[in-house]
Amino acid sequence: MTVRVRFHGRGGQGAKTASRILGNAAFNDGYFTQDFPIYGAERRGAPVTAFTRFSREEITERGFIFSPDISAVMDDSLIADTLANPFSGLRRGGVAVVNTTKAKGSVVPGRDDVKSVCLDLTGQALKTLGKPVLSAGIAAAVARISGINKEALLTAVVDELKDIGLSAEMVQKNVGFAAAIYGELSPLELKTEELDAREELVPLAVVVSEGGIEAVTQAGNSAIRHTGNWRTFRPNIDYEKCTDCMMCYAYCPESAMAVGPDGRVKIDYDNCKGCMICMVECPLKAISQTLEGGA
Ligand code: SF4
Ligand code: SF4
The missing domain is CATH 3.40.920.10 (Pyruvate-ferredoxin oxidoreductase, PFOR, domain III)
Structure with a gap:
């Protein structure tokens, strides 16, 4: 076999x-x-x-x-x-x-x-x-x-x-x-x-053109593909230490850092994939990690 x-x-x-x-x-x-x-x-x-x-x-x-x-x-x-x-x-x-x-x-x-x-x-x-x-x-x-x-x-x-x-x-x-x-x-x-x-068979949301090449027809669709469920670790900001220097914003590869209405940096957990680059780059060590699922 x-x-x-x-x-x-x-x-x-x-x-x-x-x-x-x-x-x-x-x-x-x-x-x-x-x-x-x-x-x-x-x-x-x-x-x-x-x-x-x-x-x-x-x-x-x-x-x-x-x-x-x-x-x-x-x-x-x-x-x-x-x-x-x-x-x-x-x-x-x-x-x-x-x-x-x-x-x-x-x-x-x-x-x-x-x-x-x-x-x-x-x-x-x-x-x-x-x-x-x-x-x-x-x-x-x-x-x-x-x-x-x-x-x-x-x-x-x-x-x-x-x-x-x-x-x-x-x-x-x-x-x-x-x-x-x-x-x-x-x-x-x-x-x-x-x-x-x-x-x-699983239906896929793609269109096959007459030439046989699959095409993605909807512009700007990456925002629909949430990457938050990719995380093993969850980053957490300690706002007592954070000075809003925005280094994490600059380094985040997923653009999952944003500025909230209060002017403070925020993590968009729908799209944060848990790479922890922000934690490594934060000069004030204001970001820590916890295991997703709480183990
Ligand atoms: S890098 Fe650290 S100190 Fe700077 S905004 Fe991000 S969490 Fe705050
Ligand atoms: S863990 Fe990675 S994806 Fe999530 S906010 Fe930090 S740098 Fe961005």
Whole structure:
């Protein structure tokens, strides 16, 4: 059987690296493998998709995975995001692996034919690594439930994270993170069946021209696309310290800083994506962060 895994994350969480770690781990365990991301408008916080296939037989499929056996969701805010649509095409009998603190029971709306595995990966990453980077943890979760050998996984974590330039200390912390997640889970039997693709079609608000090129026809539509649900961290302004110097306004990449009617700088939480550049740049350290969801 070919196991098809689709990773859904946000820019900066490590979806692409997770797909590489899993592919490398499967290869170390003797599988044929493929791994690749969708490249596009890379942007911190934006939905990112990456894929891994592995099989004991040679893999002849190519291209994006539209019908995964496992959908690995690194941010539960993506579940309701129709542009990410992380469970689209998830096969009957498949598994949804979700980073969440909220879910109880099934996390796949309207689907009792798939299994759910819920983990607080962000909480564990913050404790182990000090930052919400989830590549090693989510790859470990998928490796474990699909039966990949632990040593094969940990070797892959080291190889891939060294390859992207992480320090030896950070690589070792990620090895600990992966080993902990691996130890929490057990293999799951994957007996999957493809869905009728028509059941899963999602209408997209685009127009296909006669030449076959999709066109966005509504001007100034970026204001409609709120990015507030991309946040892992929420910035908070301490108005006792803030002098309204407007440095945060100048540095915010989303134009999510505004001036309120009282003349004070304000955060537009509908569009703040939680990059925390404002906190880093504030000369008076008047901005702090809290974990979104209050953990
Ligand atoms: S950079 Fe800091 S001090 Fe300046 S306006 Fe923003 S929060 Fe206030
Ligand atoms: S965290 Fe700060 S800099 Fe980043 S989008 Fe929000 S307001 Fe702007």
